[in-house]
Amino acid sequence: MIIRIIVLLFARGIVIPLMAAPQSLDARGRNAEAAEEKGVIRLNTPESFLKRMHRHLAPTMAKDFPNLPVIGEEGCYYLGLDGRKYLDFTSGIAVTNVGHRHPKVVEAIKRAADRLLHGPMGVIVYESALKLAEELARILPEGLDSFFFGNSGTEAVEGAIKLAKHVTGKPCVVSFTGCFHGRTLGALSLSTSKSKYRKHLHAVSGVYQIPYADPRGCPPDREPARWCVEELDKNLEHLFQHQVSPEEIACVILEPILGEGGYIVPPRQWLVRLREICDRHGILLVFDEVQTGFGRTGQWFAAQTFGVTPDIMAIAKGIASGLPLGVTAASRELMQKWTPGAHATTFGGNPIACEAALATIRVIEEENLLANCRQMGAYAREKLDKLAEKHARIGDVRSVGLMIGIEIIDPETGEPDGEALLKILHRCAEYGVLFYLCGNRGEVIRMIPPLTVNRDQIDEGLKVLDRVLAELEAGHPVP
Numbered sequence: 451m452i453i454r455i456i457v458l459l460f461a462r463g464i465v466i467p468l469m470a471a472p473q474s475l476d477a478r479g480r481n482a483e484a485a486e487e488k489g490v491i492r493l494n495t496p497e498s499f500l501k502r503m504h505r506h507l508a509p510t511m512a513k514d515f516p517n518l519p520v521i522g523e524e525g526c527y528y529l530g531l532d533g534r535k536y537l538d539f540t541s542g543i544a545v546t547n548v549g550h551r552h553p554k555v556v557e558a559i560k561r562a563a564d565r566l567l568h569g570p571m572g573v574i575v576y577e578s579a580l581k582l583a584e585e586l587a588r589i590l591p592e593g594l595d596s597f598f599f600g601n602s603g604t605e606a607v608e609g610a611i612k613l614a615k616h617v618t619g620k621p622c623v624v625s626f627t628g629c630f631h632g633r634t635l636g637a638l639s640l641s642t643s644k645s646k647y648r649k650h651l652h653a654v655s656g657v658y659q660i661p662y663a664d665p666r667g668c669p670p671d672r673e674p675a676r677w678c679v680e681e682l683d684k685n686l687e688h689l690f691q692h693q694v695s696p697e698e699i700a701c702v703i704l705e706p707i708l709g710e711g712g713y714i715v716p717p718r719q720w721l722v723r724l725r726e727i728c729d730r731h732g733i734l735l736v737f738d739e740v741q742t743g744f745g746r747t748g749q750w751f752a753a754q755t756f757g758v759t760p761d762i763m764a765i766a767k768g769i770a771s772g773l774p775l776g777v778t779a780a781s782r783e784l785m786q787k788w789t790p791g792a793h794a795t796t797f798g799g800n801p802i803a804c805e806a807a808l809a810t811i812r813v814i815e816e817e818n819l820l821a822n823c824r825q826m827g828a829y830a831r832e833k834l835d836k837l838a839e840k841h842a843r844i845g846d847v848r849s850v851g852l853m854i855g856i857e858i859i860d861p862e863t864g865e866p867d868g869e870a871l872l873k874i875l876h877r878c879a880e881y882g883v884l885f886y887l888c889g890n891r892g893e894v895i896r897m898i899p900p901l902t903v904n905r906d907q908i909d910e911g912l913k914v915l916d917r918v919l920a921e922l923e924a925g926h927p928v929p
């Protein structure tokens with residue numbers, strides 16, 4: 451086994467750093483061998499990788515889950531350094547919606563790189579950016595037809611807030627408890643999914659938070675949608691009376707489905723009411739669709755899934771299949787009020803990223819991935835509901851399309867159990883399936899496979915989850 455690993459690593463040109471730590475590789479090899487006999491796949495991170503990671507990468511990045519050493523990616527899989535294929539139900543955190551390294555996207559990137567590498571917009575103008583803007587105008591909800599191109603989700607959010615403040619001339623913003631909008635100081639000031647993200651943050655002024663819709667809190671004798679709407683009315687009324695008047699509020703920003711905060715799906719009526727209240731008070735409504743966008747909910751955007759159109763939208767992640775691209779979208783009427791120079795970027799709308807986005811849109815349409823997302827989402831949901839009946843560890847399953855949250859609880863107390871969840875995710879990874887996590891206490895399994903996923907792959911992934919939950923319950927490996 452050890453020889454096999456070394457030969458494999460030699461073939462991939464990484465034997466020298468590994469030779470520097472023969473002892474630990476040996477130990478790891480033995481563990482892997484023993485584990486393999488039991489049918490378990492051990493994550494085999496070479497000691498040299500760990501050392502290099504911890505020497506030169508900031509711990510804030512380097513200590514995440516699962517730090518799988520990979521040498522490649524393809525379709526729904528990562529190719530591990532250990533030579534195994536790992537079924538990826540994270541989509542690189544909701545990015546590779548058309549699958550990892552889709553051949554048509556790769557081809558578009560190669561062609562683009564042969565022509566134009568850097569597009570400092572303003573200095574030059576080029577076809578891919580113009581074409582992408584036209585394509586986005588076609589697939590976004592009607593009325594959102596003008597775009598600012600940046601590099602990331604955070605930047606798309608920052609752009610949205612700046613635009614809202616600029617065009618309304620108002621200073622304040624309302625966001626929702628539990629939402630995540632990014633990690634720069636402005637976007638972070640709006641984000642409350644976890645307090646650890648905000649450590650030592652002196653939030654920008656003029657940000658107010660109210661609770662997100664949470665149907666789980668609905669009293670048993672009430673109808674959840676109506677109750678959520680009444681709570682929203684109450685919370686906003688209270689905010690307007692005690693803290694900030696609506697005339698001072700530029701925009702209300704939210705994720706149309708709570709992402710990082712635990713995959714909570716608000717009732718449609720709640721979003722409809724929010725739209726009405728914003729209209730009544732001349733407040734702009736901003737949807738952060740960084741995670742919900744680009745097909746994840748079974749439509750291009752959650753705005754279309756819910757039938758509620760915001761004034762401004764932030765888009766990133768899945769748009770360019772892995773290349774950095776963020777978009778702030780609004781109506782032409784609104785965007786025309788953003789005066790020249792008020793906002794700009796050096797790299798935003800990079801020509802290669804724009805071509806990757808155009809290819810991504812083509813693939814989603816040619817391969818009917820929105821329909822596949824809805825079908826596979828329903829298929830996975832049915833299976834997960836059955837798993838929830840079987841395993842007391844599953845407290846709740848929530849989903850729209852292929853945006854699926856599986857809440858893990860302590861069966862004794864019914865309380866969210868982030869510790870057990872981490873064990874489950876590690877074990878699943880050892881068996882070759884990657885899930886991610888979310889929720890304020892890290893208690894929700896985030897299942898977001900590529901939209902190309904098929905029934906066999908869902909069966910494969912959920913079989914592993916089933917087995918791992920059974921092991922946890924039994925307190926020992928289950929064959």
Ligand SMILES: Cc1ncc(COP(=O)(O)O)c(C=O)c1O
Binds near residue numbers: 602604740767
């Ligand atoms: C809803 C939402 N908004 C914004 C962001 C920030 O995006 P990025 O990491 O590309 O800056 C994320 C990232 O996870 C997100 O999920």
